Every structure is written in C-alpha cells, then in structure tokens.
Amino acid sequence: MTAVTVAAQVADRSADLHFSAEPGSITAVVGPNGAGKSTLLQLVSGQLRPSAGEVRLGDTLVAGPGVHVPTHRRRVAVLEQRALLFDHLDVLDNVAFGPRARGVRPAAARRRARAELDAVGCGDLAARRAWEVSGGQAQRIALARALATDPQVVLLDEPLAALDASVAAAMRSLLRERLRAEHRTTLLVTHDALDALALADALALVEDGRVVDAGPVVDRLTRPRGSFVADLVDVNLLPGRLCAPDRLDLPGGDHVTGLASGPGPHPGPHPSPGPGSQLGNAPDAAQAPGATGFACFAPAAVAVHADPPGGSPRNHWAATVATVEPRGALVRLRCVLADGSPVAADLTLAAAAEGGLAPGRRVWLVVKAAQVTLYAR
Amino acid sequence: MTPRWLYLPAAAALAFLTVPLLGIPLRVAWADLPALLTTPAALDALGLSLVTCLAATAVSVLLGLPLALLLARSDGPLAGVVRTLVTLPMVLPPVVAGLALLITFGRRGTVGAPLSALGIEIGFTTLAVVLAQVFVAMPYLITSVEGAVRTAGFARERVAASLGASPTHTLLHVTVPVTAPALATGTALTFARALGEFGATITFAGALQGVTRTLPLEIYQVRELDTASALALSLVLVAVAAVTVALTAWLSRRTPRRGVA
Numbered sequence: 001m002t003a004v005t006v007a008a009q010v011a012d013r014s015a016d017l018h019f020s021a022e023p024g025s026i027t028a029v030v031g032p033n034g035a036g037k038s039t040l041l042q043l044v045s046g047q048l049r050p051s052a053g054e055v056r057l058g059d060t061l062v063a064g065p066g067v068h069v070p071t072h073r074r075r076v077a078v079l080e081q082r083a084l085l086f087d088h089l090d091v092l093d094n095v096a097f098g099p100r101a102r103g104v105r106p107a108a109a110r111r112r113a114r115a116e117l118d119a120v121g122c123g124d125l126a127a128r129r130a131w132e133v134s135g136g137q138a139q140r141i142a143l144a145r146a147l148a149t150d151p152q153v154v155l156l157d158e159p160l161a162a163l164d165a166s167v168a169a170a171m172r173s174l175l176r177e178r179l180r181a182e183h184r185t186t187l188l189v190t191h192d193a194l195d196a197l198a199l200a201d202a203l204a205l206v207e208d209g210r211v212v213d214a215g216p217v218v219d220r221l222t223r224p225r226g227s228f229v230a231d232l233v234d235v236n237l238l239p240g241r242l243c244a245p246d247r248l249d250l251p252g253g254d255h256v257t258g259l260a261s262g263p264g265p266h267p268g269p270h271p272s273p274g275p276g277s278q279l280g281n282a283p284d285a286a287q288a289p290g291a292t293g294f295a296c297f298a299p300a301a302v303a304v305h306a307d308p309p310g311g312s313p314r315n316h317w318a319a320t321v322a323t324v325e326p327r328g329a330l331v332r333l334r335c336v337l338a339d340g341s342p343v344a345a346d347l348t349l350a351a352a353a354e355g356g357l358a359p360g361r362r363v364w365l366v367v368k369a370a371q372v373t374l375y376a377r
Numbered sequence: 378m379t380p381r382w383l384y385l386p387a388a389a390a391l392a393f394l395t396v397p398l399l400g401i402p403l404r405v406a407w408a409d410l411p412a413l414l415t416t417p418a419a420l421d422a423l424g425l426s427l428v429t430c431l432a433a434t435a436v437s438v439l440l441g442l443p444l445a446l447l448l449a450r451s452d453g454p455l456a457g458v459v460r461t462l463v464t465l466p467m468v469l470p471p472v473v474a475g476l477a478l479l480i481t482f483g484r485r486g487t488v489g490a491p492l493s494a495l496g497i498e499i500g501f502t503t504l505a506v507v508l509a510q511v512f513v514a515m516p517y518l519i520t521s522v523e524g525a526v527r528t529a530g531f532a533r534e535r536v537a538a539s540l541g542a543s544p545t546h547t548l549l550h551v552t553v554p555v556t557a558p559a560l561a562t563g564t565a566l567t568f569a570r571a572l573g574e575f576g577a578t579i580t581f582a583g584a585l586q587g588v589t590r591t592l593p594l595e596i597y598q599v600r601e602l603d604t605a606s607a608l609a610l611s612l613v614l615v616a617v618a619a620v621t622v623a624l625t626a627w628l629s630r631r632t633p634r635r636g637v638a
Contacts, residue, residue, distance in 0.1 A: 071539055072540075078539040149541055
C-alpha cells in the first residue's frame with residue numbers, strides 16, 4: 001500500500017496541483033474537461049514532468065528538482081478508456097507482457113497471466129488473438145494485464161466510458177472486487193457519479209488546473225460545494241448565507257428553509273441536533289450566523305405554480321422559465337431566480353402541458369423544507 | 378452516380394500503363410531464355426544486382442528504421458526540415474544524386490579525399506553502387522515506416538511503459554511488431570527501388586562489368602546490339618517488380634484490423 005502525494009506545477013498547462021491519497025484508498029477524480037485530471041494522472045504515471053514541485057509514491061521521490069523516475073520504473077499501472085491490447089500477441093501473452101518485461105521467466109509469467117485472466121473471468125480467451133475479443137472482454141483483459149505487474153498505484157482514466165451500459169455494470173463490480181480486495185491505491189478519473197460512489201472512498205475535484213476540493217466521497221457527493229459536482233449528481237445547489245441552522249439567505253433576498261446537515265458518514269438529508277456537530281468540518285462556520293452555506297435539493301422536489309402559493313410550503317420563490325427540455329417521461333424546466341441562480345424542476349409531461357410552461361413565463365417554485373438540505377461550505 | 382464517360386479516359390490510362398509491360402513477355406525469345414540469362418555478362422549483372430540490392434536494403438533498414446522511429450515522434454520545425462531533406466532523394470533526378478555522391482565520396486570529394494589519402498577508394502567500386510542505391514532507396518523505407526508508426530500512435534507504447542517495459546523492450550516487443558507490415562512493405566519498396574537504380578549508379582559508379590554494371594546498366598549497354606538479352610533481363614526486373622507489388626498488397630491486407638478495443 002502506497003500513498004500518493006503530488007505538489008507540482010506544470011507551467012505550459014497552467015496547472016498547480018496539490019493532491020494526496022491515503023495508502024490503499026480509491027480516489028475519484030472529477031472535474032470539467034480540460035481542467036487537469038489527465039495532467040494529474042500523467043504526473044503520477046511519469047508521462048509528464050512537473051516544471052516545479054514534486055511527486056512522491058510512498059516515501060519515494062519520483063519527480064522533483066533534478067529527479068525524474070521514468071514510467072517503467074514507477075510500478076504505476078494505467079487503464080484507459082480504450083483497452084489498448086497488443087494486437088500482435090494473443091490474450092495470454094498480453095497479460096504476461098508486464099511480468100516478462102520485468103524479467104520474469106516465460107513459464108512463470110504465463111502462469112501468473114493465466115491466474116490473472118481467471119480472476120477477471122476471461123480464462124477461456126487465453127489463446128485468442130487480442131483483436132478477436134469484444135470491447136468488454138478487452139477491458140477485462142487490460143485490467144488483468146495491469147494487475148499482473150503488482151502495481152503500487154493504479155490509474156483508471158474513464159475505464160468504463162467506452163463500454164455499453166450492461167457491460168460497464170459488470171466491469172464496475174469487477175473493478176470494485178479487484179481493487180477493494182487488494183487495497184491498491186487508485187486514482188479514478190470519471191464523469192459518472194455512480195462510478196465514484198460505487199468504487200471510491202474519496203473525491204477530488206479538479207477545476208482550472210487546481211484541486212479545488214477533496215474529501216470523503218459520500219459527503220462530497222451528497223453535499224456538493226460547487227456547481228460541477230451538483231451537476232454530476234443532478235441536484236439544485238443554491239449558495240447563500242446561513243443565518244440559522246435551518247435557514248439560508250440567498251443573495252437576491254429570497255431565503256431557503258431546510259434541514260441542517262452536518263458533515264457525517266451518512267448520505268442524504270438527515271436532521272442533526274447541531275449543524276456541523278461531530279466531525280467538525282467547519283463547525284464554527286456552520287453555527288456562525290452569516291457563514292457561507294448551501295441549499296441542496298433534487299429537481300424532482302420542485303413544484304411549479306402559476307400563482308403565489310398560500311399556506312403550508314415554506315419555500316417559494318419567484319422565477320422565470322429559461323428552457324424546457326424533454327427528459328425521458330419527464331420534462332425538465334430550467335428556471336432562474338431573482339438573483340440569477342438557476343433552479344431545475346422535473347415535471348410530468350401532463351403537468352408541464354397543463355401549466356403552459358414556455359420560456360419567459362413567470363412562475364413560482366415551491367419546495368418542501370423537508371426536501372432541502374442545508375450545510376456550511 | 379459516376380458519369381459513364383469516365384470509362385473512356387480510364388481505359389486509355391490502363392492501356393497506356395499495361396500494354397508496354399505486356400510487350401516484354403510477348404517479345405521475349407522464351408526458347409532462348411535460359412541461354413540468354415546465363416551468358417557471363419548476364420550472370421555478372423544478375424549476381425551483382427542481387428548482392429548490392431541486398432546490401433543496400435540491409436543498410437537502409439539498419440539506418441533508416443531508427444531515423445523513421447525518431448521522426449515519427451518529432452513535431453518541431455526541425456523535424457519538418459529533416460523530413461523534407463529525407464524525402465528529397467525520392468524526387469531528385471537520379472543523375473543529380475549520382476553527381477552529389479561523386480563530389481562527396483569521389484576521389485576529390487569532401488569525404489572521399491581524406492579516405493583516398495588513406496588508400497580507400499569508393500568511386501567506381503561495388504561499394505559506390507551500394508551507396509547510390511541506399512541514397513535513392515532509403516527514403517522509401519523511412520517514409521513508409523514513419524507513416525505507419527504515426528498511424529499506430531503511441532498509446533500502446535505508453536501502456537508498455539506502465540507495465541514496466543523499458544524503452545528498448547518496448548521498441549523490440551511493441552513498436553517493431555506492430556509496424557512489421559509497414560516495415561516489410563517499406564523494405565520491399567526499398568529493394569525494388571535499389572534494383573531499378575540506374576542514373577545515380579552510372580554517374581557515381583560507372584558501368585564496369587562484374588564490378589558496377591548492375592542489371593539496369595547491363596540492359597542499357599546491350600539494348601541495341603543484343604535486344605534479345607536486354608528483353609530477357611528486363612523480364613527478370615518486371616517479374617521482381619510484380620512480385621514486390623503483390624507482396625506489399627498482401628501484407629497491407631494482412632494487417633490486423635484495429636477495432637474499437
């Protein structure tokens with residue numbers, strides 16, 4: 001088990017990445033395209049040399065001033081979107097390639113390869129040519145090939161993105177099984193919240209060449225602190241000032257009532273006696289009136305009314321419909337509040353048609369307080 | 378969709394390219410072929426061409442392959458200049474190439490003069506034949522291998538490195554096998570170009586029987602005095618060219634498809 005520590009700059013990509021992963025942990029690396037996720041992976045694998053700073057694998061300095069350990073001496077395995085099998089070798093020799101390259105004798109390397117192929121459920125494909133197997137099989141074989149080298153660190157660069165949904169599900173559980181069981185320190189670049197939740201312990205958000213946030217994956221996905229993660233898990237996120245544990249003031253004068261949610265190990269909105277209580281991510285900030293905080297709620301929790309509602313609902317905001325788009329059996333309404341904050345609402349087709357909801361229409365958005373989670377930054 | 382009138386110029390092009398070549402087997406004195414190909418002059422030319430072309434091809438692969446591999450990885454302005462210089466001999470008139478070699482490796486050439494002082498003469502020797510062939514033929518190997526390496530991309534080489542393969546191990550066990558079809562095609566083209574080399578050879582090496590008079594030079598020498606021999610030797614060159622083209626076509630078909638995997 002090897003820790004990964006990166007504190008490095010890459011000048012020509014304007015990246016300044018500070019990142020660390022616990023030994024044996026699996027970190028999901030998310031962020032917009034071109035934000036620097038691949039740069040982070042390439043710094044760890046050794047494909048990229050930092051212009052300043054350093055990269056450590058465990059206690060070993062692998063990149064730093066005057067030091068650059070080349071990729072083939074780092075024991076960092078990479079699994080990309082494409083399996084990239086060697087077409088000129090059969091499946092067994094593909095998996096035996098790593099051990100052979102490290103000087104293991106042919107018979108021993110093939111034994112190891114056979115075991116790894118069996119472990120990913122592809123033992124019966126050993127004699128096939130690499131280009132004869134299907135996409136899902138190829139990705140399994142690529143995983144076997146990567147793990148046959150006993151890597152200290154595994155880098156997964158969207159390994160499921162090119163697979164069909166059904167094949168991806170099987171590959172996802174295989175990855176979880178293999179990586180969890182062997183406690184290999186893993187960095188997983190993904191655009192899929194499900195992958196992050198199913199596979200990772202930690203989440204690192206990369207934006208504009210920086211690691212802007214890092215923390216436990218469940219906390220970061222259930223209590224997003226920025227629009228990128230909010231979009232990833234498909235929730236509405238309104239930033240504002242927490243003036244009470246259960247009340248957030250929005251910049252435009254509206255306010256949100258909800259359930260206070262402190263940082264904790266459990267997902268979902270759940271009431272807690274004191275906001276930000278036990279683990280104390282920022283307990284002072286959570287309690288201090290005026291601290292920056294967020295309101296988080298699902299698009300399905302938003303009801304849309306043509307007239308100001310009376311009575312029970314405690315959250316109602318005036319808004320303007322910006323776009324209306326079909327989304328399966330539902331219609332997604334994108335609205336804008338008085339302060340310009342976007343709020344999405346999912347309605348049934350019937351409800352949308354009945355309301356005559358077209359872009360530019362003034363509406364009232366209503367959300368039950370119990371459906372809103374409030375938390376400090 | 379295709380206008381029907383295209384068939385007319387197309388047929389003319391096809392006829393123009395094939396009829397002259399078909400004329401050779403039609404005019405060859407097939408009965409005398411064994412005798413024509415075994416005269417001392419013919420045997421000398423055949424043997425010399427075989428030896429020099431094999432040597433030129435070997436040198437082209439040994440030196441050209443590394444240059445092709447390095448060029449494929451380079452994208453700077455310098456690489457562009459190098460690429461232009463390397464392809465220049467392909468379009469240069471061979472007689473100019475021969476002259477350039479003569480003023481470089483000849484007795485008074487920039488490289489030839491010091492060698493000459495040491496008692497080593499290159500001009501008008503069999504070595505000169507090989508140099509002339511390498512000069513005009515190696516670019517074919519370099520361009521075909523470079524193109525193939527670029528097309529294959531470097532993703533698999535990165536995978537090999539992440540699996541612990543040193544750059545040399547990766548070169549021998551990934552890059553070369555993956556580009557083997559292109560390497561074979563390039564080698565065949567190089568051999569064919571070396572076999573047909575005439576202008577640079579006669580300028581730089583002369584046409585001394587058994588020393589520098591290769592097949593094309595022999596054909597040129599006897600074409601008027603002994604048309605039958607010239608045609609017989611030409612048939613050999615046509616046959617070798619046909620085999621080369623067929624071989625490269627077969628190799629490019631055999632290249633494994635690169636699927637989505």
